[in-house]
Amino acid sequence: MIRSYNGSGRRILTFPAVHPCDGIDLTTLLSSLTNLALDICEYKSKSFSTNARNAREMFRQVSNVLVFLEEIRIAFGFNISESIVLSLSEIHLTLQKVRFLLEDCTKEGARLWMLMKSERVANQFWVLIRSIAAGLDVLPFESLDLPGEVKELIELVAKQARKSGFEVDPDDKRVTNDVFLILNQFENGLVPDKNDIKRVLDYIGVEKWSDCDKEVKFLDSEIEFEYSNPEKRRELEFLSSLMGFMCYARCLFFNSIDSKITLQSQDSKCSGELLNYLNSDDLKCPISLEIMKDPVTIETGHTYDRSSILKWFRSGNHTCPKTGKRLETVELTPNLLLKGLIQTYCIQNGIQSVESNRKNRDITRTVLAGSLAAQEAMKMVAKILADRLENGDSKEKSKACYEIRLLSKASIFNRSCLVETGVISSLLKLLLSEDCLCQENAMAGLLNLSKHPKSKALIVETEGLELIVYVLKKGLGMDSRQHAAATLFYLASIEEYRKLIGESTEAIPALVQLISEGNDRAKKNALVAIYGLLTHSENHLRVIAAGAVPLLLTLLKCCEREVLVTDSLAVLASLAEKTDGAKAILQSGALPQILKILDSSTSRATKEQCVSLLLASSINGGADVVAFLVKSSSVMRSLYFQLSEGTSRASKKASSLIRILQEFYERSSSSSRKPVLPREQFIHVW
Secondary structure (H helix, E strand, O other), rough: OOOOOOHHOOOOOOOOOOOOOOOOHHHHHHHHHHHHHHHHHHHHOOOOOOOOHHHHHHHHHHHHHHHHHHHHHHHHOOOOHHHHHHHHHHHHHHHHHHHHHHHHHHHOOOHHHHHHHHHHHHHHHHHHHHHHHHHHHOOOOOHHHHHHHHHHHHHHHEEEEEOOOOOOHHHHHHHHHHHHHHHHHHHHHHHHOOHHHHHHHHHHHOHHHHHHHHHHHHHHHHHHOOOOHHHHHHHHHHHHHHHHHHHHHHHHHOOOHHHHHHHHHHHHHHHHHHHHOOOOHHHHHHOOOOEEEOEOOOOOOOEEEEEHHOOOOOOOEEEEOOOOOOOOOOEEOHHHHHHHHHHHHHHOOOOOOOOOOOOOOHHHHHHHOOHHHHHHHHHHHHHHHHHHHHHHOOHHHHHHHHHHHHHHHHHHHHHHHHHOOHHHHHHHHHOOOEEEEHHHHHHHHHHHHHOOOOOOHHHHOOOHHHHHHHHHHHOOOOHHHHHHHHHHHHHOOOOOHHHHHHHHHHHHHHHHHHHHOOOHHHHHHHHHHHHHOOOOHHHHHHHHOOOHHHHHHHHHOOOOHHHHHHHHHHHHHHOOHHHHHHHHHHOOOHHHHHHHHHHOOHHHHHHHHHHHHHHHHHHHOOOOHHHHHHHHHHHHHHHHHHHOOOHHHHHHHHHHHHHHHHHHHHHHHHHHHOOOOOHHHHHHOO
16 A cells, blocks of 8 residues: 655655555554654664654654554454544644655665765754654544553654754754855865765775765766756756765775675576576567567467567568467567566676667767866866876776776766867777776777867877778777777768768778677667768678678668667668769679568658668669669558658658659560559559
């Protein structure tokens, strides 16, 4: 009967408690009240970094309530009035809020925020304990056939609840003032004393790098939530200042990074018990017999890997592979529970788990720091990291690379500060590191920084292009190589650099090689990079000469990921815009495969790229291409579908291709007694 709001389902310091349902049985209500009180008492064993005294007082009062509830339960056996149930229901509502408050006080990642909200939290304790007293005060004792000592106990509990004192802990006040002092120093461009910051961290129990990182992530999530609310401007500035404080502390202290181990252990704890009841075969796709990467459930209730079931559908099958039942819809529903179990299983068994498909969040709001304190703190962080990259030992350099990777991914303002302090040249040097992780973090940092307007010129002018191509071709790990491919994509946004990259004898062949050897993410980054390079006309022949066309056609036949099929088609469509490209594609016998994908794909983007490729091939590939398409029994149906259901761009391209096919048909029918297609299959498109 109690709604659960654990985990990310509830924002901190919100209390979405619910009244027990109308007409609830007293036995059920008493049982739920007892369980709530017991849950609250279990928080005694947890660590309270702030409001510890108030929490102890709350435990004492709830323990008294628990004794009273036990007496009520023992004495129960008479008719209960509605007023008694109403009073107990109000206490039930209050105890829910108490549990929420205690959960927040002990929440990992929110310790600094709870410290800065300690006055509000103390007030909440005060309000809730008086709500308990009010619920006890209105109990109709005259209707309860209870022993006198029980009634005295109830009166005592209510009296103690009314007299309980809840105020801000003096130590909480002192450390809160220390934080305000440090923020003020940031605002004035003064470097805070390390000992002052360390005292704050010790007080709130931030002992490891991962503890500090959780604080940063929590504050960032709060900023993200409040950003759209103009009335929260002052709170947003305060949150930004606190995040600047924690970023500074994260970089300044902690010599080792323990985040990955921590995150994995948390995930394992959430679903480890369920794995005891599953066989490893339950985690495998019934089609591919491989462990699923992205499990989805179809209409029949059976679960398959997304790529496998999409390939099944693209082959013209519209049935459930296990049952053979004809499907009315091919809609796919993500099976998030199973996906979590699979990730836990992979972690426990040392199997490389699937990378998250979650899209990167929009960080355009981070073009500014959010507050003066955050701005100055980040400038200091950038200087610290730049110095460690230049003068630190190998361990310090590696950690600095990782910090730059995180900071540059999270904020546009952070990128600006890091670029201004000159970290790019130092990161480029570390691309030659023999430490796989250091090379990966340096390359990832450069990838994030390459999105900054000034960084592209800095990378190229310091001979960084050659180093990036080196990592692309010979990187120590696949992650380093795929980051290098993505970096080339951003550099290729400038025409001059597209030309330079193309003129590098190894860049395009290395990208093609990555498509052949890389994992799915590496393939995608290489495809996107090549697509960007093709906007420079001289690169078309280089891509063809590197053997991209047959490789991409093989990818279309064998790839199980829709996004890679779409990207491959996009590259082929771009190549087909020139005669040499169209010729290479047609000589590889690509048309039947493209038509098959156009007819069977459920992706609008994939269908659009198919139409683009067919249109470019028809224009640049000669009359034989058009003749082949006219003879196809399904192409017109697919093109008409794009006219009505496709994007505006796809509709225009489909219209152009229909016009080409129609003109060819009319010429053919006028010179031949046997028309290639019945005339009624065409309509005029203007």
